[in-house]
Amino acid sequence: MNTQAQYLKAIYLAQQQADGPASTGAVADFLDVSPASANEMIGKLESRGLLEHEKYKGVDLTDEGIQQARDALQNYCIIERFLVEVLEVEQFRTEAKQLEGVIDETVAERLDTIIDREPQCPDCFDAEDDVCGLLDVEAEVTSD
Amino acid sequence: MSLRAPIASDHQLARLLQIGIVLEEVVEARAEKHAEATQDAEVVAMLEDAVAESAEHRERLEAIIADLDAETVPFDEIQTLVEAQYEADQDFDGILYDQLCNEETAYKFYDDLIGAIEASDADFGVDRTHLLSVLETIRDEEADGVEEVTELMEDYR
Numbered sequence: 474m475n476t477q478a479q480y481l482k483a484i485y486l487a488q489q490q491a492d493g494p495a496s497t498g499a500v501a502d503f504l505d506v507s508p509a510s511a512n513e514m515i516g517k518l519e520s521r522g523l524l525e526h527e528k529y530k531g532v533d534l535t536d537e538g539i540q541q542a543r544d545a546l547q548n549y550c551i552i553e554r555f556l557v558e559v560l561e562v563e564q565f566r567t568e569a570k571q572l573e574g575v576i577d578e579t580v581a582e583r584l585d586t587i588i589d590r591e592p593q594c595p596d597c598f599d600a601e602d603d604v605c606g607l608l609d610v611e612a613e614v615t616s617d
Numbered sequence: 618m619s620l621r622a623p624i625a626s627d628h629q630l631a632r633l634l635q636i637g638i639v640l641e642e643v644v645e646a647r648a649e650k651h652a653e654a655t656q657d658a659e660v661v662a663m664l665e666d667a668v669a670e671s672a673e674h675r676e677r678l679e680a681i682i683a684d685l686d687a688e689t690v691p692f693d694e695i696q697t698l699v700e701a702q703y704e705a706d707q708d709f710d711g712i713l714y715d716q717l718c719n720e721e722t723a724y725k726f727y728d729d730l731i732g733a734i735e736a737s738d739a740d741f742g743v744d745r746t747h748l749l750s751v752l753e754t755i756r757d758e759e760a761d762g763v764e765e766v767t768e769l770m771e772d773y774r
Contacts, residue, residue: 555636559639559690559695559698560632560635560636560639560690562632568629568632571625571629571632572629572632572633572636574733575624575633575729575730575733576636576726576729577725577726577729579718579721579722579725580636580640580722580725580726580729582718582722583640583643583718583719583722584636584639584640584643586643586647586699586702587639587643587695587698587699587701587702588698
């Protein structure tokens with residue numbers, strides 16, 4: 474997953490949490506980057522027609538931006554679920570974030586052939602908990 | 618270019634190699650199932666080659682992982698997972714297309730992994746030159762695999 478996809482996913486989740494436009498600060502927090510870096514990338518994404526940015530109001534994904542963000546979130550869900558179900562990784566959130574930059578969507582699609590993912594993915598993703606709401610990870614949550 | 622690449626530690630490298638092994642296991646298990654589902658001698662031969670090649674790639678990756686003190690997922694576990702979701706009624710075109718996806722995915726994975734290792738300045742617990750040489754050889758064999766399946770698909774058109 475490239476930088477653009479990671480930004481779109483973060484904006485999508487920040488918008489869900491805000492139930493409206495996302496602040497650039499929230500996007501920067503999601504990605505653990507500086508607000509200046511986030512601002513720069515948001516400008517690029519706006520010029521590509523993937524979002525609208527209004528000063529003092531925040532960032533709003535366009536339909537195309539939403540589609541790409543949902544694809545990116547789905548890939549992320551596949552990586553997390555694969556780490557939990559197949560490799561039994563306890564620190565799967567941290568590792569999924571490390572891996573998402575190296576695991577391309579075609580690779581994620583293949584990993585998807587051996588995991589149990591629900592058809593409503595990625596709507597079941599819980600942004601607060603940073604994991605699919607349908608994935609049984611109670612033990613991992615407490616050990617994180 | 619991504620936000621959190623490149624690979625910064627042996628742990629991350631081992632995890633990616635583990636994923637590579639699982640991908641090879643998926644290829645191996647799916648190609649085995651495909652070979653059972655078709656009668657065409659040429660396609661069966663291609664699939665059997667793919668199975669053998671994946672097993673060989675897996676062994677090469679396992680040798681590196683052992684040097685990093687990491688474990689791998691046993692093949693029979695992945696085989697069970699593949700079988701649980703395998704659609705047995707795949708037609709001939711579906712089998713060739715799936716095998717093409719297998720080869721293309723593996724190629725993309727190794728190509729990205731090589732790029733991430735080259736972009737990293739981490740000091741790994743395995744010899745970097747050897748590591749890259751193994752991965753480049755595997756990647757090139759996957760590229761040959763893509764070509765082979767594509768040619769076969771064209772022959773059957």
